[in-house]
Amino acid sequence: MAVQDRKRLVVGISGASGTALAVHLLRVVRELPGWETHLVISRGAEITIGEETDLSVEEVKGLAAAVYDNDDIGASIASGTFRTEGMVVIPCSMKTVAGIYSGYTDNLLLRSADVTLKERKPLVLLARETPLSTIHLRNLYELSRLGVSILPPMVSYYHRPASVEDMTHHIVCKTLGVWHIQVPGYRIWQGRKNIHAE
Template identity: 45%
Template sequence: MSETQDRRMIVAITGASGIVYGIRALEMLRDLGAEAHLVMSKAAERTLMEETDISLKAVQALAHTIYPVKDIGAAIASGSFRTRGMLIAPCSIKTMGEIATGVTTSLVSRAADVVLKERRRLVLMVRETPFHTGHLRTMTSLSEMGAVIVPPVPAFYTKPKTIDEIVTQSVARVLDLFGFNHPDVKRWREAEDQAPS
């Protein structure tokens, strides 16, 4: 894989609450010099309006390439388009269910299906609570297929003082799963372990 292909990441944003996770992922990938390929569901556009004061154009400007959610002929719909993997942040239950069944009705679920079949990393920041048994069974099925399920659960050992710090830490840990090391991630006892004795 070339250096450009190794820096490519698919980022999907769906309509679940927590759109800030997807936006922060785009910001952090940009900081790292990654090539973010973005697809947003129509419900995500609605959530963006409900949860933030950020415009759709401003979010899209964070990406290298933007794809319409109905464009099933897009580059990211093919396994021949090589990427490091795909992050869905946040991931709705509807999207999770589509991926698990292989019944792909949009570019989000189609691209995720491709990532799975090519044995690349697929990470779902599933944003729902509580989970019923059907949700849990779907997550188990996806895990068995190779996906990584990462509900955005805060890490309080970092002693966050703001919501922004919580979001940044959650997204930075997710980017770890793709081999990206963002300087804003706080690691358990790492500073202590590296301190001179």
């Protein structure tokens, strides 16, 4: 496949808990023919990556096809002319939710999300906090009304996860499903009869 035909997914990692989700998504997309990731990592995420994973920030960056500095407001993903399939913020902090909702684009991650919105491309937020305050819920509600997919990394049990890795994989597969990406081995819900038949 020619480079210009590859589908670009912009990936923002912000400083909410759940950086393992981002690491797993980057690894999964790396194996998908025809897709590539364009990554921006917030300052908050640099801290959570250190707290929650055994990887360095540089190692996480190494999983993406292209990486941008969060201060580089002039990067390609800051422009609507840069062809992408949309953006996922995984995980998405409540600060970043507020920034996207208010259009306050003071870093590249926020600017790129703002561009995704204005270009009316899919924007998916794995928004994570608990409990959620009324401010968080208001911001998420308003973003949902604007067409943003609010996809909190909530655990599910119907696929019988045996580990945290299973749960992480399930959430990442669900996320990529927004782009109609079917990850090999991902068991979608087929209806009660089929699940019991397996």
